[in-house]
Amino acid sequence: MASGTESWILMATGRTPTNIAVIKYWGKRDEALILPVNDSISVTLDPDHLSATTTVAVSPTFDRDRMWLNGKEIPLSGDRFQSCLREIRKLADDVEDEKKGIRIQKDDWQKLHVHIASYNNFPTAAGLASSAAGLACFVFTLAKLMNVKEDCGKLSSIARQGSGSACRSMYGGFVKWTMGKDASGSDSIAVQLASESHWNDLVIIIAVVSSKQKETSSTTGMRDSVETSPLLQHRAQTVVPGRILQMEEAIRNRDFASFARLTCADSNQFHAAAYTFDAGPNSVLIAPNRKSAGLLLQRLLFCFPPPAHNELTSYVIGDKSILHEAGLQSMKDVEALPPPPESKDKYPSQKFPGVVSYFICTRLGSGPRVLTDESLALLSPTTGLPKLLYIVVENVCDGKRNPT
Numbered sequence: 001m002a003s004g005t006e007s008w009i010l011m012a013t014g015r016t017p018t019n020i021a022v023i024k025y026w027g028k029r030d031e032a033l034i035l036p037v038n039d040s041i042s043v044t045l046d047p048d049h050l051s052a053t054t055t056v057a058v059s060p061t062f063d064r065d066r067m068w069l070n071g072k073e074i075p076l077s078g079d080r081f082q083s084c085l086r087e088i089r090k091l092a093d094d095v096e097d098e099k100k101g102i103r104i105q106k107d108d109w110q111k112l113h114v115h116i117a118s119y120n121n122f123p124t125a126a127g128l129a130s131s132a133a134g135l136a137c138f139v140f141t142l143a144k145l146m147n148v149k150e151d152c153g154k155l156s157s158i159a160r161q162g163s164g165s166a167c168r169s170m171y172g173g174f175v176k177w178t179m180g181k182d183a184s185g186s187d188s189i190a191v192q193l194a195s196e197s198h199w200n201d202l203v204i205i206i207a208v209v210s211s212k213q214k215e216t217s218s219t220t221g222m223r224d225s226v227e228t229s230p231l232l233q234h235r236a237q238t239v240v241p242g243r244i245l246q247m248e249e250a251i252r253n254r255d256f257a258s259f260a261r262l263t264c265a266d267s268n269q270f271h272a273a274a275y276t277f278d279a280g281p282n283s284v285l286i287a288p289n290r291k292s293a294g295l296l297l298q299r300l301l302f303c304f305p306p307p308a309h310n311e312l313t314s315y316v317i318g319d320k321s322i323l324h325e326a327g328l329q330s331m332k333d334v335e336a337l338p339p340p341p342e343s344k345d346k347y348p349s350q351k352f353p354g355v356v357s358y359f360i361c362t363r364l365g366s367g368p369r370v371l372t373d374e375s376l377a378l379l380s381p382t383t384g385l386p387k388l389l390y391i392v393v394e395n396v397c398d399g400k401r402n403p404t
Ligand SMILES: Nc1ncnc2c1ncn2[C@@H]1O[C@H](COP(=O)(O)OP(=O)(O)OP(=O)(O)O)[C@@H](O)[C@H]1O
Pocket: 052, 053, 069, 118, 119, 120, 123, 124, 125, 126, 127, 128, 129, 130, 131, 132, 133, 134, 135, 137, 138, 165, 217, 218, 219, 279, 280
């Protein structure tokens, strides 16, 4: 390993979106390689609103691999992180940074240690697919730092070994995870069905009911289903294959009626079966265009207003322009909303303030990207430690009590 100085640090930062499945992955045929029992299809969400940002640093001074998630150090010893690290290291190539005078040879990556810091701009482990954005970003950013030349399909098969749904976050727009047949998992990869621009008037509204960590992870929930539910096998073998074809056609034709029918049918198949597992309580609503999304928001805000003294700007986050187009500028406008006309004679116009924690308005989004602006890196370029920690340490050294 040739280098100008012994204490250099080289870094890369990536941002990767989350995705929401419209035909769900639920159940594995191989737990270690994370091979699913059926194909699945998802929409990638706008990384401005729901994404993981990850910085990976390498330096000859690091004595072990370390990781911080949302500012807290977490162990990297788990099989899933280890599989991804091992697979990416195998594909690593020579790296040269002329400006910094750094040269890393392919084989050096086996000995060099990395520091990884990641941050999710949405709740972690609450059923909003943080593992998808997080593990995809982990693999994507390591691959960038280590100059891996493989395409997104190959990277998706590595991300899959971190968390199944992560393979679909390797692309923007509409994505299919092909379950594959091979026992090695080499053909269990994600492919892009259509980019985000193919059907860009879809609006996605997420009602966040709870941001707390779920009691049952998806991993455990689907394992229980595989072990105990005969319906799951029927779903995987008989129901999903046809549904996948119909969903592909609906996406190709931008046929919202079929898209919505298939999405709801696939979701209901879990809830109608009264399993005890939970994939998180937050619901994802999809509107065909901005006008319908505005009408939907008016109804949602009428029924689920924020608790007293809450600002509208912190209650509806993400793409706020839909709020404005629906004539909702402030809490006064929400309070003045009439009851939904369709419910007038059928149901009492009940309101449930505080039931929803907040709403996220978003849209389809693009795939992973490298962030070249060094100020967005989560690790300090001089210490290789998380920037916040770095500031706290610096402040303590300076005799200041409060971290900035
Ligand atoms: N940014 C990240 N970088 C690396 N790993 C992450 C990141 N975010 C989440 N994870 C990993 O994913 C785990 C959460 O996955 P889990 O499947 O329980 O929840 P979820 O993905 O938010 O929900 P669901 O899969 O039901 O939509 C975390 O405990 C952590 O190990």
